[in-house]
Amino acid sequence: MPANTPLKAKPGRAFLALAGLVVIAAIAFLTLNVQREIRQLGSAQSDNVQWSLAQAEVEYLEYTRQLEIAPTNLVTLRRRFDVFYSRVNTLTTASVFAGLRADPEAQDKLEQISGFLDQTVPVIDANDDVVLARLDDLRAMAAEIRPTVRLLAKSGLDVFARAADQQRALVARTMTQLAFALACLIGALFLGVMYLNRLNAQVAGRERAQSQIATRMNTVISTSLDAMIVSDAEGRIIEFNPAAEAIFGHHAEDVRGKDIAKIIVPDHLRDAHYAGMERMRRSGERRVVGKGRVQLEGKRANGDTFPVELALQSAKTDDGEIFIAYLRDISKRVANEHALVEARDKALAGEKLKTDFLATMSHEIRTPLNGLLGNMNLLRDTRLSKEQDRYLGYMESSGRLLMSHISDVLDITRYDAGKLDTRREAVNISALLEDIVDNQSATAADNETSLEWGWDGPPMHWIVSDHDRLQHVMMNLIGNAVKFTRRGKVSITASVHTEPDQSLLTLQIADTGEGIEDKLVGQIFDDFLIGNTKRNREVGGTGLGLGIAKRFVQALGGKIEVESALNEGSTFTVKLPVTAAEPPAEDTTPPALLQATRTMRVLIVEDNEVNRVVARTMLEADGHIVLEAHDGREGADLAAVEAFDLIFMDINMPVMDGRTAARHIRSAGGVSANVPIIALTANAMASEQADLLQDGMNDVLTKPLSRDALRQVLADYQSAQPTNIWPVVDADHTAETRLALGEVAFAKLTSQFSHEVEDLLQWLGSDDAHDYLDVASRSHKVAGSAAVFGATALREALKVIETAAKTGDHATLRREINTLAPIWSATKHDLL
Known part of the structure; x- marks a missing residue:
């Protein structure tokens, strides 16, 4: 990679350049304005306007002077009037006097003078006699308009004086703006010089920093434990760090400039590598570059292939695009992963073996136990002496206890395998606790222990839960409390904390019995844990009960806890999320007898x-x-x-x-x-x-x-209706047919019937596609023949096939076709 990279223009430089351009443009614009204003000031336009106003007044005076000369020269009079008329007309129409006309006072004077001219024209343009006759009128009108003409000249001077002042003010303002712009330009140039000095200092510092970075990068690359390989767009190696030398077995000087694919890519992946490079050059599609870590295979100098982890990135340089590959030898990690997978598979196999072993043991134990308990059940139906009846009771109790132990072990297996099912049903928790307390009352009395239960707060009798699982848990906890308490007290307290979406049921079983050692409190729910061996021999137990209880509580979404002090007693707390349930409707139907009412x-x-x-x-x-x-x-x-x-x-x-x-x-x-x-x-x-x-x-x-x-x-x-079971062959009907046809004809026709059925079975069993109408037609024909010979079961089966074919019931059709072969086999046995 190149040590130095081109500096990018900062926003400050661009801003200064833009500001300089704006200032220069403003100076040019203001300069043009100044030139234009000066040209306007330097022009003689206002002088010409003032001269025209003065001449208008002069022409008016010449006109009035001719009126006073006697005798009056009408030709000169008319000429002077026409000159004055022309002057006024110029003032009212010429664009150069637009500024004058814009002044209200001057405009009023022009309108008065125009009115005077309009009155005078008809007289001046009349014949000489009329003009001479009306000289006095002309003198009077001229005298009347004289002040207006005078004021018009004065107004024009005022208007153009103000215009000149405004023009000078504009020139002064423009010059001020030009001076300000020049000052800004000088300031911008000063700032630019300062910025360039600072930028030069930064460039120098950056060059030093980049030199240091390049030194550090070269050190990092040379000491990196991962291989780093740099190549150009054509795949030629540019850099090959020491880690790459150690991993791939090549020397850097030997591989620089060579095709990377021939150096590190295995032979069986080389075509795919070239195809990917070509695709990237042609369409720009990149499947590995910039996609993070990928796992591939690499090739060492000796030809060995090994797993590598690759991360590939690209960068733009002055010499074109380059690609930087980071590679890590993951041979050991892959081997460890394989070992872990193998260990996991062995563990899963062991878990499956345990499950299979438990299932097999369940089967092997339950099978003889089935015979044992079944024969005991049958033995109950015989006449027994009191002593035999007692012994039989002991045997049945032992058998049920053994069955309970088997069920406990299987429940543990189900839970640990994530297959312990729970039901959601309406449970009367009060009735359940009452039944358990009643069941344990005799044992509590034998131990001289009081046993009581009740609600703390408002009761919630009916909840949604699993009755059997909950009964198992409470029976275990209450039974243990009663079993391990002598001359004490066992109390069961139920309470409900109601929330908007659900409620939390808390069941506390507190006893004043032996308690549990501190070191065993945290292990009390482990399987096969027995706290006091001597005491356990006295009261019995396998050490599975609390482990199963904990699993059942967790399966119901709750948790179970214990607090205990040795020789003071224990308190087991079960917390379950529950919802209130409506009591189910009472079933007033008398229980049905379990014995079937018909012979089966x-x-x-x-x-x-x-x-x-x-x-x-x-x-x-x-x-x-x-x-x-x-x-x-x-x-x-x-x-x-x-x-x-x-x-x-x-x-x-x-x-x-x-x-x-x-x-x-x-x-x-x-x-x-x-x-x-x-x-x-x-x-x-x-x-x-x-x-x-x-x-x-x-x-x-x-x-x-x-x-x-x-x-x-x-x-x-x-209660289900018996299936319509048809006899295979109606013997009476067959006998009648045989008698009517005679033995020879019967034998001939049954042989023909046999061939007909065999052909149908072969046709239906072939892989050829069959039209449903053909199936219905041929089935109907053979069903008729079957009826003649009393082959009732075959006939009924063919009728079902016929109906299914007509209605397009494919499932029924295939099922009934499969029944034909055994029915025909039985029919041939009885008929032929």
Whole structure:
């Protein structure tokens, strides 16, 4: 880069130059005015005007003198009058006397004299006798106008005297202005000289500063850790600093003047570099210059390529445009980024592995637990002794506790994965707290502890929140307070701080129990933290409750805090943003019985024999017909040819899993293609359940199964009208046709019918585009043949296809076409 750059003109210099030009122009203008005024003063115009006025008076006197001479010479009289008339006419019309006429007094005199002339002309121009007869009248009129003529001459002198004074004043003012302009010009010249002296001093100082800057810049460039390469518009290297030498492995003296692309641009990027340079020269488009940092690849002297960070700028110089490239070797940073990405991927994989492990453990635990609790439920229906009933109760309690622990772990996984769902519903917070207090009253009484709750301030009974999550939190906090308080007091206080847009619900649970050590207060909401091991063994606990409570509160948009002192008690405070809710209308309809009112055909697809037996026994006990399938493939095959009212589908199975089986049942179009499918899963995660519904499931039942849950599902789906299930072949109708036609004719016609159906299936299944009218026509024809042979299911399917083709219902048409193959397969089995 050049060390010196041309100085730009400052605004002060431009202003002085402009002011000088203005002053010079003003002086020239004033000089012209002075010359013009002097010329006017030097002219004899005013003298001529005054002479004309005097001559007018002289001519008037000559005219009056001729009137007094006797005998009167009429020729001389008329000549003198004509000369006087001419003088006056000149005064009234000539432009040189415009100034005189502008004076009101002179104008009045001229009008009087003009009136005199107008009166005299008719007499003067008459014949001699008339003139002689009226000489006295002419003398009288002349004598009357004499003072006016005299005053006119005097007025003219006054007017032109004033005009001369004004002209002299103008000349004097112009001369003064000219003198002032000359003074300004001299002052401007003086200021200009001073400014130029100052500017010269600044230029000298700037040259010294630029020399120092150039020295510092050369030092910075030479010591910079980033490569700095300067090239001209043609790409030839001008500067190549030491950092560039170290990074690229070239010596500066070896690369100056060479093409930069051949020095540092990798071979596979060189064409793109040349194309960009050509585009910039041709159209001015710049994709890298001035666009900030970009990441590219560079080439070392040994041919190795490596990642670089590039910032490219341009500058205008006397020698043309130059480009300054700042390059940084980011090989280590890129390697570190790759290492971080790899570490992140491993962490995500570990997190996914943990989630998968929990889901798998949930399934593995819930599956045998389903059999265990299901058999306990069935065992309740048998005759038990009191001792057996007690033991069975212990087993059920243990099973429910194990299920609770599994749910706690899954709730933690959902929250940490950002998938913990909350509902917004009307919740009676007063009733919820009352129920929990009633539930814990017996435990509090056993611990000789008083338990009470109430509102501090106006109550807000109904709020919008998630009942189950809020109940879990309060049950945990109140249960802990009661559990860890002996011979003390537990109080729950609710209060609401109302704001315009929402309200803040505060719930305080204060106890006088053992309290928490100071070092554990900040960790009390951590998972698996148990403050007092000895005490925990006495009261039980896993250390998960407060961690889950905190997650639930945060999921509801609130926060939870604790204050505690050892051996004095603890106070847990929950603050939740809430809005008031209207109490829901009371449902006066009596609760419906969970048991279905009609017998239903149910298919259970489950690979675990114990679970199949439990579900089948529960369903058959309620009078339903149950068929079993050991895997998804077997279940899909049964659904294609058998009519069911409901299908229970396990998810994790060999051969074909439940998701694939459900999609196959829906797409294959079998006899039970539209039957409700209920997923049976040990995975209670909401995201997994949502995916099941997208796979064609209608509902989800979480293991372990209970009789009430099964009955609820059956009751939910029994109200739907049963699907029109047509027999594959109407045996009675087929027998009548066979009898009427005879065996030979029947065999011949059924063979022809078979070919007809096969042709239709092949035509519909081809990739060729089909006209809907052709589809309707051919379907109608085959449906008629199917009716002859009693192929009821095939006929009804073809009628639906015909209707869909006529109405242009593409979705129904494709779905029903997919059902033809399994229906025809079953029809051939029964008919041929």
